[in-house]
Amino acid sequence: MSAGLPELTxxxxxxxxxxxxxxxxxxxxxxxxxxxxxxxxxxVGRFRGKQLRGSLVLLLGRATGxxxxxxxxxxxVVEMIHLATLVHDDILDGALVRRRVASVNxxxxxxxxxxxxxxxxxRAFSLSTxxxxxxxxxxxxxxxxxxxxxxxxxxxxxxxxxMSQEQLESIAGAKTASLYAxxxxxxxxxxxxxxxxxxxxxxxxxxxxxxxxxxxxQLVDDCLDITGEEAELGKTVGTDVEDGKVTLPVLHTFARxxxxxxxxxxxxxxxxxxxxxxxxxREELDLGPGIEYTxxxxxxxxxxxxxxxxxxPPSPLRDGLFELGGFVLGRKW
Amino acid sequence: MSAGLPELTxxxxxxxxxxxxxxxxxxxxxxxxxxxxxxxxxxVGRFRGKQLRGSLVLLLGRATGxxxxxxxxxxxVVEMIHLATLVHDDILDGALVRRRVASVNxxxxxxxxxxxxxxxxxRAFSLSTxxxxxxxxxxxxxxxxxxxxxxxxxxxxxxxxxMSQEQLESIAGAKTASLYAxxxxxxxxxxxxxxxxxxxxxxxxxxxxxxxxxxxxQLVDDCLDITGEEAELGKTVGTDVEDGKVTLPVLHTFARxxxxxxxxxxxxxxxxxxxxxxxxxREELDLGPGIEYTxxxxxxxxxxxxxxxxxxPPSPLRDGLFELGGFVLGRKW
Numbered sequence: 001m002s003a004g005l006p007e008l009t010x011x012x013x014x015x016x017x018x019x020x021x022x023x024x025x026x027x028x029x030x031x032x033x034x035x036x037x038x039x040x041x042x043x044v045g046r047f048r049g050k051q052l053r054g055s056l057v058l059l060l061g062r063a064t065g066x067x068x069x070x071x072x073x074x075x076x077v078v079e080m081i082h083l084a085t086l087v088h089d090d091i092l093d094g095a096l097v098r099r100r101v102a103s104v105n106x107x108x109x110x111x112x113x114x115x116x117x118x119x120x121x122x123r124a125f126s127l128s129t130x131x132x133x134x135x136x137x138x139x140x141x142x143x144x145x146x147x148x149x150x151x152x153x154x155x156x157x158x159x160x161x162x163m164s165q166e167q168l169e170s171i172a173g174a175k176t177a178s179l180y181a182x183x184x185x186x187x188x189x190x191x192x193x194x195x196x197x198x199x200x201x202x203x204x205x206x207x208x209x210x211x212x213x214x215x216x217x218q219l220v221d222d223c224l225d226i227t228g229e230e231a232e233l234g235k236t237v238g239t240d241v242e243d244g245k246v247t248l249p250v251l252h253t254f255a256r257x258x259x260x261x262x263x264x265x266x267x268x269x270x271x272x273x274x275x276x277x278x279x280x281x282r283e284e285l286d287l288g289p290g291i292e293y294t295x296x297x298x299x300x301x302x303x304x305x306x307x308x309x310x311x312x313p314p315s316p317l318r319d320g321l322f323e324l325g326g327f328v329l330g331r332k333w
Numbered sequence: 334m335s336a337g338l339p340e341l342t343x344x345x346x347x348x349x350x351x352x353x354x355x356x357x358x359x360x361x362x363x364x365x366x367x368x369x370x371x372x373x374x375x376x377v378g379r380f381r382g383k384q385l386r387g388s389l390v391l392l393l394g395r396a397t398g399x400x401x402x403x404x405x406x407x408x409x410v411v412e413m414i415h416l417a418t419l420v421h422d423d424i425l426d427g428a429l430v431r432r433r434v435a436s437v438n439x440x441x442x443x444x445x446x447x448x449x450x451x452x453x454x455x456r457a458f459s460l461s462t463x464x465x466x467x468x469x470x471x472x473x474x475x476x477x478x479x480x481x482x483x484x485x486x487x488x489x490x491x492x493x494x495x496m497s498q499e500q501l502e503s504i505a506g507a508k509t510a511s512l513y514a515x516x517x518x519x520x521x522x523x524x525x526x527x528x529x530x531x532x533x534x535x536x537x538x539x540x541x542x543x544x545x546x547x548x549x550x551q552l553v554d555d556c557l558d559i560t561g562e563e564a565e566l567g568k569t570v571g572t573d574v575e576d577g578k579v580t581l582p583v584l585h586t587f588a589r590x591x592x593x594x595x596x597x598x599x600x601x602x603x604x605x606x607x608x609x610x611x612x613x614x615r616e617e618l619d620l621g622p623g624i625e626y627t628x629x630x631x632x633x634x635x636x637x638x639x640x641x642x643x644x645x646p647p648s649p650l651r652d653g654l655f656e657l658g659g660f661v662l663g664r665k666w
Binding site: 032034036037039040088091110111112114115116117118119121122123125126128129130134137138141142144145147148149151152153155156157 | 365367369370372373421424443444445447448449450451452454455456458459461462463467470471474475477478480481482484485486488489490
């Protein structure tokens with residue numbers, strides 16, 4: 001295995017045909033007779049991103065020898081649920097609307113985002129109920145519930161510097177890792193025409209693989225939100241701090257700070273007039289150890305996930321899944 | 334049949350036991366190990382309302398002799414989807430947030446409402462995928478899509494006085510009547526353990542019954558938004574005009590107005606500084622004929638819906654469904 005960082009496109013080579021089918025299915029699902037709807041879904045393109053979750057359905061399907069003609073549809077449902085969560089993440093609270101929104105064009109932004117997200121969820125569920133097995137509907141409906149619970153918990157834990165790392169990981173896991181877990185479980189165990197999984201034990205193991213990879217992905221994301229450059233990431237950095245979200249690098253820094261520093265961290269998070277809190281945080285505090293600790297925790301999760309791949313037959317694709325961990329840890333975007 | 338207005342509680346008497354089960358199922362679905370989630374779902378109680386949609390699943394189930402042990406669960410899914418749409422209807426656009434929100438307590442209102450609505454949708458779909466027939470999942474996933482399309486179309490048609498009555502009814506129907514239609518269809522044709530409907534033709538006929546009752550309900554609602562009293566309705570009136578939503582009473586008034594009056598109607602709808610537009614509209618214009626026209630259209634729909642009941646065997650419950658039309662037309666809340 002190469003020591004350098006793997007390219008995501010190399011990893012996805014073996015499933016390129018299925019990925020194309022997945023993208024075509026998503027495209028068809030976003031079309032609607034209503035021009036107003038099609039206008040809105042056209043904007044969804046900007047959220048497309050890496051499509052890692054959908055890819056995992058296909059990668060695990062092929063790596064387990066379980067790939068079926070319906071796997072691209074299952075992958076499309078997974079990606080559409082992810083798209084819906086991204087769209088709803090864009091909803092701003094009243095305070096941020098007041099702070100950020102300047103233009104009259106954005107007058108309806110919140111309502112549009114809510115409706116577009118709802119439409120994507122509905123399409124995803126509708127597509128999943130057309131499949132010949134109910135396994136995807138069941139797993140993904142339950143996963144969507146967990147995603148929501150994770151989001152709600154995260155919202156309730158804003159400005160909470162007293163939570164434990166375990167609580168933080170449980171919330172981040174529900175919010176992010178649960179969809180990776182479902183993607184891997186379904187890839188490994190979805191069977192056409194059968195409501196029961198192909199190999200329940202392998203399904204559970206690959207579910208754990210997905211959970212660990214997904215949680216590692218989120219932890220790296222939390223670091224990038226502090227250290228990343230906006231141009232490279234293609235998204236605004238520092239939004240976690242802006243939104244009062246306490247991530248592991250900050251929690252770790254806070255836990256090891258003296259009373260003066262703790263008060264200052266709270267001040268930076270809470271101060272109503274302090275714009276660009278992330279920059280202030282970065283400039284005033286040494287977040288290095290917190291970042292390092294978070295990345296080492298992500299590496300630990302990836303190592304555990306990689307160990308689970310021993311349950312799969314050896315293949316170039318299994319090696320690719322191994323490399324995926326390197327991508328998650330090494331990515332700059 | 335009585336000439337006076339029927340009481341909704343009388344109509345629901347024959348299904349009181351099933352309604353209690355439906356409410357217990359909804360209650361259980363709203364509970365969550367997460368305290369943050371349970372805190373949020375506790376607020377959903379205030380949206381409970383008339384539970385007409387869930388009741389229709391049970392009423393049609395009994396009236397067709399098709400009632401099964403899973404009908405209360407199907408009714409619960411229908412009500413939870415309705416609850417989710419109500420919660421998401423509460424999302425305010427930036428302008429309204431600025432105009433209406435005063436208290437810091439409401440800082441997170443939008444985000445909370447989005448997450449709570451998503452949680453309700455997820456729970457509803459999760460419950461529907463646990464049923465022994467896939468019919469409910471399929472019908473309700475597709476119906477949720479139509480609900481969203483209706484909402485999106487309605488949002489796109491704000492301030493649009495050029496739309497035809499047909500377009501308006503198609504949008505109002507998708508937004509409101511489609512869930513009534515699904516409720517009646519499922520009540521009449523849902524079968525445990527069978528993915529196909531019990532009697533497809535009867536299912537389609539009851540679907541039409543639900544569509545017409547639901548559209549009539551919406552048209553009466555649109556009138557109440559103009560003529561109703563807040564205390565009696567238990568909700569804010571005039572919000573349609575505030576939000577730029579052109580309803581049939583206004584469309585009818587506009588279509589019959591001269592150029593001066595038309596310009597004035599547009600002004601009232603568009604003026605950024607004009608608070609309580611509905612009151613101004615009511616005071617300046619004679620909306621009587623528009624209201625009367627809308628109510629007569631609602632009565633026409635109810636008459637057509639009642640005609641479809643001839644497909645059901647005679648029973649006190651069929652008489653009750655007939656009376657339901659009177660309730661829809663005569664309600665003041």
